[in-house]
Amino acid sequence: MITVGIIxxxxxxxxxxxxxxxxxxxxDIRFVYSTTKVGMPIEKIHQDLIGETTLMFTDKIVADVxxxxxxxxHGKSKExxxxxxxxxxxxxxxxxTDFRMEHQNHDFVYGLPEVNKALIMQSNFIANPGCFATAINLALYPAIKHLQLDDVHIHAVTGATGGGARLDEKQHFSWRSQNYSSYKIFQHQHEREILQLFSRCKVVPQLNFIPHRGSFARGIYVTCYTQFSGDLAHVIQLYESFYQDAPFTIRSGIAPHLKQIVNTNKCLLHIQHINDKLVITSMLDNLLKGAAGQAVQNMNLMFGFEETTGLKLKGSYF
Incomplete structure (x- = not known):
């Protein structure tokens, strides 16, 4: 049993x-820190937890957890x-995002278990990856590591929870519902950490990353494509070998869809060779495998627990 605090x-x-x-x-959760909800029951804010905890938000920390x-x-962790x-x-x-970039005078390890599992198990400080970065890294890293790729085009759609719980015009139901838009074209903040991981490879292709906002609550759907004249069976074997010890990253033989991954810690990958293009689809729940679920996965590795402990979740399929 370990003690934890949440800031x-x-x-x-x-x-x-x-x-x-x-x-x-x-x-054992010892405290949940908040400066805006002090003294409020957690179940009042997170109403899906009603009857599950008597914890209250506090502005006091327990230093020896x-x-x-x-x-x-973002920007507030260092502070x-x-x-x-x-x-x-x-x-x-x-x-x-505060500690995701390496070589910035800190001891944090980039917490992508499928790539850095051994380092995570030995580290005391983990920088959890971003949601888009997780989906894109898992989709492309084996191919970039082992194949000679040129330009890679990435179209990625995220649900409304990807923007956080803060009030914002583009988070309002009346704006988001039945709507679709692109944003931060070729300038998304997660691109830096994606390129940082790809820099480990001999050849780093040009990335053309266009993020989109979708009219759904949670999930990320990524489509990557690039010129390719090789053998699809070889690529599939490459991916299955690379992720053979990754319990949550799964290659699907059929085209997957968001309902398969929402409320789970899975990342589903689908690989196709269409005409002269290698097409890789990747999808995950931005709040779980893209955030909290991956953080628990990293915690399990850091403390020697079975990697899947507490993460065998059933998706909301219907």
């Missing part, structure tokens, strides 16, 4: 993390750690 537990990711940890047999999850906004001190043995998983 910033009132948003979508914090709520999903609390839900997962309450069901985890090896975890085994692990702290940082679920604060929080500068103002608050934990014990020398406390491990940290940060879910913001």
């Amino acid at each position: 910033g537990g009132s948003g979508y990711t914090g709520g999903e993390l609390i839900r997962l940890l309450l069901q985890h047999a090896q975890v 085994d692990l702290v999850f940082l679920c604060v906004g 929080f750690l500068q103002k608050h001190t934990f014990s020398e043995t406390t491990k940290i998983i940060d879910l913001s």
Whole structure:
């Protein structure tokens, strides 16, 4: 049994993390920190947890917990750690962008288990990857590592929860419902961490990444394509070999759809060779495999638990 604290537990990711940890047999949540919900019952904010916990939000931390999850906004994790001190043995998983870039004078390991599992198991500090970055990295990394690719085109659609719980015009139901739009074309913040991972490969192709907002609550659907004249069977064998020890990254022989992954920690991949194009589809739940679920997966690896503990979730198919 390990003790954990959550910093910033009132948003979508914090709520999903609390839900997962309450069901985890090896975890005791000692505190959920918030500056805006102090003294409020957690079940009042995360109403799906009614009857499951008597925890309340607090503005006090417990310094000697085994692990702290940082679920604060981007740019705020560093600031929080500068103002608050934990014990020398406390491990940290940060879910913001603050420590994802390597070589920036920190000890955080990039927490993509399918690539960095051995490092994660030995580390005390993990930078949880971004949701788009997770879906795109898992879709493309084996191909970029082992095949000679040129330009790669990426179209990726995210649900409304990808923008967080804050109030914003483009998060309102009347704007989002029955609507579709692109944003941050070729300038999305996750592209830096995607290219950072790909820089480990001999040849890094040009990425053409266009993110989109979809009219659904949760999930990410990514379509990648590139010129390819090789053998599809070889590519499929390459992917199955690369992910043979990855319990949540699964190649599907048929075209997958979002209902297969929503409310799960899975990433589904579908690989096709159409005309002269290699087409790789990738999809995951942005709040789970793209955030809280992957954070719990990293926690399991850091503390020697079975990697899938607390994450054998049933998707909401109907």
